[in-house]
Amino acid sequence: MKQSEVNRLCREADECFRLQGWILPPNAQFAATDFGLGDYRAAGLVEVLLANEPEYCEKIMYASENMSTPAHTHGKKKEDIICRSGELRLTVWADNPRLTPSVGAVEVQINREMRRLLSGEAFFLKAGERITLTPGIWHEFAPSAAGTLIGEVSTWCDEATDNFFADPRVDIFHAIEPDETAEYGGFPSEASS
Ligand SMILES: O=C[C@@H](O)[C@@H](O)[C@H](O)CO
Numbered sequence: 001m002k003q004s005e006v007n008r009l010c011r012e013a014d015e016c017f018r019l020q021g022w023i024l025p026p027n028a029q030f031a032a033t034d035f036g037l038g039d040y041r042a043a044g045l046v047e048v049l050l051a052n053e054p055e056y057c058e059k060i061m062y063a064s065e066n067m068s069t070p071a072h073t074h075g076k077k078k079e080d081i082i083c084r085s086g087e088l089r090l091t092v093w094a095d096n097p098r099l100t101p102s103v104g105a106v107e108v109q110i111n112r113e114m115r116r117l118l119s120g121e122a123f124f125l126k127a128g129e130r131i132t133l134t135p136g137i138w139h140e141f142a143p144s145a146a147g148t149l150i151g152e153v154s155t156w157c158d159e160a161t162d163n164f165f166a167d168p169r170v171d172i173f174h175a176i177e178p179d180e181t182a183e184y185g186g187f188p189s190e191a192s193s
């Protein structure tokens with residue numbers, strides 16, 4: 001990902017936070033990634049880590065319409081993914097979608113009610129809605145509307161060892177190509193509290 005793309009995407013995120021009335025703490029640290037796949041409009045994310053303690057973590061994230069966070073799971077992290085504004089398209093799978101066909105169903109809580117979702121079938125969260133993902137549930141998401149902010153409330157987040165992506169090419173810590181002055185940065189190797 002080029003530094004110019006990091007700067008552009010983080011400025012876009014900052015504008016969305018402003019328009020949606022999401023007030024950030026002083027010195028908020030923006031982190032952008034294209035997941036190392038080279039096309040941030042297809043797969044990309046801006047993350048602002050708000051807290052990361054042994055017991056809990058909170059983030060607010062931005063992606064533009066149809067910009068996806070590719071299919072992945074966590075070994076330890078339990079997380080709520082929350083549509084804070086706009087609309088979010090999600091897909092969940094019981095197993096790695098790259099290795100197994102999308103069969104069967106996944107039991108998840110949506111808005112604190114247990115639901116049975118078909119593996120591989122997209123569904124939508126509207127503003128204010130959330131899904132609770134337990135370790136081992138594979139998931140992918142992307143905004144399906146402009147102005148979408150994505151919240152995350154979870155247990156401790158360790159980006160370096162607890163993200164398992166279906167696509168083995170994914171690298172959220174890819175080096176940023178310095179093509180202009182850095183206004184923002186990439187993903188921290190380990191989210192620190
Ligand atoms: O589901 C998405 C989350 O786990 C993110 O916090 C993670 O950083 C994706 O790379």
